[in-house]
Amino acid sequence: MLYSLAGIALFCIALRAVILATAPLRAILAVNVMSSGVFLVLVALARRTPGLVADPVPHAMVITGIVVAVSATAMAIVLTQRLRANVSAPTVEDTPGAGP
Amino acid sequence: MTALEPGSTWVVWLIVSPLAAALIAFLLPRVAAAIALANALFMGVAALALLDLVTEQGPHRYSLGGWGAPLGIDLYADPLSGVLLVVAAVVVLATLFYSRDYLARTAIGPLFWPISLFLHAALNALLLSADAFNLYVTLELLSLSAVALVALADEQRAVAAALRYLLASIVASLAYLLGVALLYHTAGVLDLAALAERATWTPATWAALGLMTAGLAVKGALFPVHFWLPGAHSYAPSPVSALLSALVVKAPFYVLLRLWYAPFAGAPEAVGTLLGLLGALAIVWGSLQALRQARLKLLIAYSTVAQIGYLFLFFPLAQSRSALQGVTVFILGHALAKAAMFLAAGNMHKCLGHDRIQDLHRVARELPVTLAAFAVGGVCIMGLPPSGNFIGKWLLIEAAFAQGEWGWAVVVVAGGLLSAAYVFRVLGHAFTVDDKPVDASGAPASMAWAAFALALLALTLGVFAAPLIDLIGGPGETAVAHLSSREP
Numbered sequence A: 001m002l003y004s005l006a007g008i009a010l011f012c013i014a015l016r017a018v019i020l021a022t023a024p025l026r027a028i029l030a031v032n033v034m035s036s037g038v039f040l041v042l043v044a045l046a047r048r049t050p051g052l053v054a055d056p057v058p059h060a061m062v063i064t065g066i067v068v069a070v071s072a073t074a075m076a077i078v079l080t081q082r083l084r085a086n087v088s089a090p091t092v093e094d095t096p097g098a099g100p
Numbered sequence B: 001m002t003a004l005e006p007g008s009t010w011v012v013w014l015i016v017s018p019l020a021a022a023l024i025a026f027l028l029p030r031v032a033a034a035i036a037l038a039n040a041l042f043m044g045v046a047a048l049a050l051l052d053l054v055t056e057q058g059p060h061r062y063s064l065g066g067w068g069a070p071l072g073i074d075l076y077a078d079p080l081s082g083v084l085l086v087v088a089a090v091v092v093l094a095t096l097f098y099s100r101d102y103l104a105r106t107a108i109g110p111l112f113w114p115i116s117l118f119l120h121a122a123l124n125a126l127l128l129s130a131d132a133f134n135l136y137v138t139l140e141l142l143s144l145s146a147v148a149l150v151a152l153a154d155e156q157r158a159v160a161a162a163l164r165y166l167l168a169s170i171v172a173s174l175a176y177l178l179g180v181a182l183l184y185h186t187a188g189v190l191d192l193a194a195l196a197e198r199a200t201w202t203p204a205t206w207a208a209l210g211l212m213t214a215g216l217a218v219k220g221a222l223f224p225v226h227f228w229l230p231g232a233h234s235y236a237p238s239p240v241s242a243l244l245s246a247l248v249v250k251a252p253f254y255v256l257l258r259l260w261y262a263p264f265a266g267a268p269e270a271v272g273t274l275l276g277l278l279g280a281l282a283i284v285w286g287s288l289q290a291l292r293q294a295r296l297k298l299l300i301a302y303s304t305v306a307q308i309g310y311l312f313l314f315f316p317l318a319q320s321r322s323a324l325q326g327v328t329v330f331i332l333g334h335a336l337a338k339a340a341m342f343l344a345a346g347n348m349h350k351c352l353g354h355d356r357i358q359d360l361h362r363v364a365r366e367l368p369v370t371l372a373a374f375a376v377g378g379v380c381i382m383g384l385p386p387s388g389n390f391i392g393k394w395l396l397i398e399a400a401f402a403q404g405e406w407g408w409a410v411v412v413v414a415g416g417l418l419s420a421a422y423v424f425r426v427l428g429h430a431f432t433v434d435d436k437p438v439d440a441s442g443a444p445a446s447m448a449w450a451a452f453a454l455a456l457l458a459l460t461l462g463v464f465a466a467p468l469i470d471l472i473g474g475p476g477e478t479a480v481a482h483l484s485s486r487e488p
Helices: A002-020 A024-045 A056-085 B010-027 B029-057 B079-102 B109-127 B132-151 B156-187 B192-198 B203-219 B229-235 B238-248 B250-261 B269-292 B296-312 B321-352 B368-382 B388-402 B406-430 B445-471 B478-486
Strands: B060-063 B074-077
Touching: A002 A024, A002 B156, A024 A056, A024 B156, A056 B132, A056 B156, B010 B029, B010 B060, B010 B074, B010 B109, B029 B060, B029 B074, B029 B079, B029 B109, B074 B079, B079 B109, B079 B238, B079 B250, B079 B321, B079 B445, B109 B132, B109 B238, B109 B250, B132 B156, B132 B229, B132 B238, B132 B250, B156 B192, B156 B203, B156 B229, B192 B250, B203 B250, B203 B269, B229 B238, B229 B296, B238 B250, B238 B296, B238 B321, B250 B296, B250 B321, B269 B296, B269 B406, B296 B321, B296 B388, B296 B406, B321 B368, B321 B388, B321 B445, B368 B388, B368 B406, B368 B445, B388 B406, B388 B445
Parallel strands: none
Antiparallel strands: B060 B074
């Protein structure tokens, strides 16, 4: 119970950080803290029955969740890098002066 | 119900085929377009076959690897997922056909084909999932491929929009995942049907309801958390905008719909009313924003924000069967019409070199088929007969009157008037005569006709809607049977 509450607290703190973040990197880090919070809740809730054997299903969910979080983080970092590199290759839909 | 039932493997092909095609398209860029088109055709056939199967035999369950729920993962198909699979295949086919010429001589082709195939695989898997966690995974796959497609438009604002989309989407899915964790804690199962039986209203279920609904509202761009949509949908390459606006943004709504019939079937009316109110605000706000836009693609993107509002009017009216039927027909109509409008806008953009609404002079003369596609799509969005959107709105209004809540009906009608205003604003400029010459030579006919075909389908959807409506929420539909048993 303590661990799940800690997980929910992490989730909330990080959610606040994401909303307030101005720099992309900060937001990416905060999102990762958020996912750690969710995983903590999942692992803590896996111990539902008093006894030694924990429920394996939430563990499987955590592993899948970690894979998803890693891929999403990688993608976010690539996009951030591209933003910073400031390369603006011409595309089919971009012509000078076509701004909003 | 067994794995070896003849014809039941369509469910598997609908997911495996686009995945395999994506890998081949990635490895062999030369044949990527051909493979993607062939796969889209096959998806159309498979979706129709599956729809036929579930119409004949009722909802269909497929246990992957022979492991049934609750331990294994089940795929589930019923008429609702069947018609959505068919319309997804149609929109993808037309969009990919359009993209062949659209992407010619650009650098983004080699990546567009495999990622769009991944997107289709994720979408099909989502429509066939019957498991709260599987829905999370497929939502993530869908968002990641959608973000990658937006970022293909290699300009600063598109990348910035893609990043914002990605972050919003991760936060939303984490909220959803936390909700799944809490639901699993209370019920001990993940399968939606089993959840429906076991769900009890504990505080954890309440928290799950809030977290999952909020997460799906962000992903589905419900007002006021639609902030990521206009940028992502308008700065993306036009075929991508069409896929995102027509299909991807409906997926979170579909998940919420499924949840509403399973674990959250007993949710109090106030939650449905709140979602309906936000939907009504989305209709008004999105339409007003659309009226204010200077760029055509932004206008269409804000129109999507408004049209999503209609979907959420389902929740306060969920008790009546015609609400589900109406919202389903509306999803189909909007998918076809909005894809047509974005494809037409992309064609104008490609030919004119811009999409400023004010400078769309003489489009009517130079790009008649393209403009016709846009206009017909616009007429459908307004909800004029015989479009599918008209039937959808009609059924929603019927549901509103059946429950004596005529306020929702007023919203539906007012939204139609507002959408007429922004569509005619574009058409007005398009018919303006101007002396400036417009060079329309760069428009391959295939692009214009792909858009027009979609628009025509959207317009005639109302004619074919009757059998569709009978399918949805018919006697075979367990979801509705379940819901009606809960009616007080």
